[in-house]
Amino acid sequence: MNKNKLTDFIYAAMFAALISVLGFLSIPLPFSPVPVTGQSLGVMLAGSILTARQANLALLTFLLLGVAGVPVFAGGTAGVGILLGPRGGYLLGFWAAAILIAFMRRQNGKLWHLAAANIAGGIGLVYILGVCWLSTVTGMPLAKAITVGALPYIPGDLFKVIIATLVGSAVARHLPGAKATS
Numbered sequence: 001m002n003k004n005k006l007t008d009f010i011y012a013a014m015f016a017a018l019i020s021v022l023g024f025l026s027i028p029l030p031f032s033p034v035p036v037t038g039q040s041l042g043v044m045l046a047g048s049i050l051t052a053r054q055a056n057l058a059l060l061t062f063l064l065l066g067v068a069g070v071p072v073f074a075g076g077t078a079g080v081g082i083l084l085g086p087r088g089g090y091l092l093g094f095w096a097a098a099i100l101i102a103f104m105r106r107q108n109g110k111l112w113h114l115a116a117a118n119i120a121g122g123i124g125l126v127y128i129l130g131v132c133w134l135s136t137v138t139g140m141p142l143a144k145a146i147t148v149g150a151l152p153y154i155p156g157d158l159f160k161v162i163i164a165t166l167v168g169s170a171v172a173r174h175l176p177g178a179k180a181t182s
């Protein structure tokens, strides 16, 4: 295996582990099947720091571990049932979001570029896939799915955008081969 591939696998494993650990920060909401979770912060950090290829590998590893029964999904859950259940769209959204953020991030770009990428991927894309899936799987009308599956999470996820943008830009500057943001 060449050095670049090894680096990709090491970074992917580190971020799959980070997202899994942040999944234990999970707060159930009584009115929704979707918990507040730290996972999306890990997803935004992956997109903010890794290349698109590394982010893809990280999220693929995270999803495969969860499907294989390792308790990496929110609140220490696992299994294909979670992926096919009401929360599955958010999990697929995580995958797409990490790749989108990494693609949108500009080399030596401004901090607000990274913040915009985190909002587009970590909130926009995750919510679109999550809410549409939630509505389809549960039979909930779309408006209700937006009310219980998106609106309550916006303040917390905007806070995660700020953290991921500041931490991501600082870390990326010091990682070999990573893209710096100023």
Ligand SMILES: O=C(O)CCCC[C@@H]1SC[C@@H]2NC(=O)N[C@@H]21
Pocket: 023, 034, 035, 036, 037, 038, 039, 040, 072, 073, 074, 075, 082, 087, 090, 091, 126, 127, 130, 153, 156, 157
């Ligand atoms: O079951 C899982 O592992 C996925 C949970 C998804 C939670 C979503 S992600 C976007 C929104 N922000 C949160 O803090 N929770 C929801």
